[in-house]
Amino acid sequence: MKTDSAVQNGILFVRLSGDLIGSPDTQQLLQSVDQHLGEELLHCAVDLSGIRYINSTGIGVLVSLLTKFRSRGGELVLINPADHPRKMLALTKLNAIFSVADDEAAAAQLLKTA
Template sequence: MKYQTELKDNLLFVRLEGDLVAGKDTQQMIEEVDGLQNRKLLLCAIDLSNVRFMDSSGMGVLVSLLTKFRNRGGELVLIKPSDHIRKLLIVTKLNAIFTIAENDEFAAQFLQESIY
């Protein structure tokens, strides 16, 4: 899995590409997000549009990140999961705990409104 992080107006955008499974890259991404969270960053959007496959460990990563942000009074949204990933979220009922945005603009708007 490849990933990129981008900060825009106190929002963290994490763009994932490839397969979201346990591995070195996934752990590195979690550590980077944790480091940014320690700087009082409360809002995160994870772009899943280029994720082809996700297993249970990938789902665990998403739930873990969501929990970390919410425990600090923040929020996390998922951006445009592929059809395959969207079906996994529905089957596992994770779609009930995640907000899903169709683009960066909706994600940013939702996140900004979520803390006020």
């Protein structure tokens, strides 16, 4: 899995590609987000359009990220999940928990109103 992150207008944008299935990649993602949390960020948008496959560990990572931001009074939005992640979110009924946006601009708008 490849991870790219940037802060824009007080929002942490994380772009993921490949397979979100655990092991060192997910630990690196969590550590990267933790470093940004030290910057007092409250909002995060995770772009899942490049994720081909996600398993239960990957779902757990997304829930962990959501919990990190919500426990600080913030919010996390998923951007344009690809087909398999979208199906997994529906299967686990987490599509009712996560906010989903079509693109970065829509995610930023959702986070501004959160």
